[in-house]
Amino acid sequence: MSQDSTGLPGARYTSQTVLDKVVWVPGQLCSLRVTRDPDYRFTPGQFARIGLPIAGGAESGPTPEWRAYSMVSRADEDALEFYSVVVPDGKFSPALASLVPGDTLWVDKTAFGFLTLERFVDGEDLWLIATGTGLSAYLSMLRDPATWQRFSRIVLVHGVRHSGELAYRAELLDLVARHSGGPSGLLTYLPVTSREATNPFLFNALRPDLLSPARITSLLDSGELEERVGLTLDGARSRVMLCGNPAMVTDLRAMLGTRGFAAGRRGAAGNLAVENYW
Ligand SMILES: Cc1cc2nc3c(=O)[nH]c(=O)nc-3n(C[C@H](O)[C@H](O)[C@H](O)COP(=O)(O)OP(=O)(O)OC[C@H]3O[C@@H](n4cnc5c(N)ncnc54)[C@H](O)[C@@H]3O)c2cc1C
Ligand SMILES: NC(=O)c1ccc[n+]([C@@H]2O[C@H](COP(=O)([O-])OP(=O)(O)OC[C@H]3O[C@@H](n4cnc5c(N)ncnc54)[C@H](OP(=O)(O)O)[C@@H]3O)[C@@H](O)[C@H]2O)c1
Secondary structure, three states: OOEOOOOOEHHHEEEEEEEEEEEEEOOOEEEEEEEOOOOOOOOOOOEEEEEEEEOOOOOOOOEEEEEEEEOOOOOOOOEEEEEEEOOOOOOOHHHHHOOOOOOEEEEEOOOEOOOOHHHOOOOOEEEEEEEHHHHHHHHHHHOOHHHHHHOOEEEEEEEEOOHHHOOOHHHHHHHHHHOOOOOOOOEEEEEEEOOOOOOHHHOOOOOHHHOOOOOHHHHHHHOHHHHHHOOOOOOOOEEEEEEEOHHHHHHHHHHHHOOOOOEOEOOEOOOEEEEEOO
């Protein structure tokens, strides 16, 4: 099959239009809502491949580039939503962030990825652990009513450099409030900021004394992570997802491995699922 200017055969992708844009941190973090092909199907946690023509040098014309972006939107919405960082000097992300309503982008017709709740056959507590834009994949899951039927507790841990990068915070706090029936609430939202102290007013901090700058890894190591959440990571009842910075995924995977967490293998269900963003 011949390729066109997107670098893919025409039958492999659709052209979609930007509907809205939210800028969380100017020049750094934004979300885009785009039209969705009615035949596009995905499971929360999967990612799309998005394409754009990227301007070349003075002599060369634009060349197509494709990148993976997790779906933020619910699987049954009319539009697709993506949450993106702008990597300084990145080839693709500055171009994506420069799009405005009415602009076009390409979306591969196939959704990809295995960071879905189907990876777990059982489990009582779901731990969704992300750094940076790794949050994207979990938002689609948290917007899916089926997720709330499956687990007695859900813990969302979001590690960022500064508090201002805690995107979707209002939506997450609203989910916390709406699911706070039980003694400790169904959803615990734990922002972790590594380059400044976490502002306790950003979430319902029970222990404001524990909010000094930290990485998720150091909090797990010291026991503070479980202390802040009020729940123990237990291989028999906890199901853990890791998403985002590959160094965080590697480090946490090793730490959790010593506590009985491992990804599933053929024929054996796991209690850990991971996705690296680069
Ligand atoms: C399965 C999957 C899902 C992804 N989903 C998302 C998503 O929902 N939102 C999103 O913003 N990105 C996501 N990414 C990353 C995205 O595909 C691009 O890599 C990113 O937008 C940067 O593209 P770039 O061409 O500007 O830089 P690249 O040349 O692709 O990357 C340059 C460098 O930037 C850093 N980097 C790349 N992506 C990120 C990131 N997301 N956060 C922090 N640093 C990064 C790394 O150091 C990388 O080596 C995902 C990647 C994968 C593999
Ligand atoms: N976020 C910003 O303010 C900012 C500003 C300008 C440019 N950028 C660029 O944007 C890109 C993405 O930055 P980002 O901040 O979204 O993503 P990031 O670099 O992956 O950092 C996100 C969070 O992950 C933490 N982390 C990194 N490695 C870890 C590990 N091994 N274990 C546990 N936690 C770990 C970071 O802690 P540490 O802080 O300790 O690394 C930070 O809290 C980069 O290219 C960066 O240069 C970001």
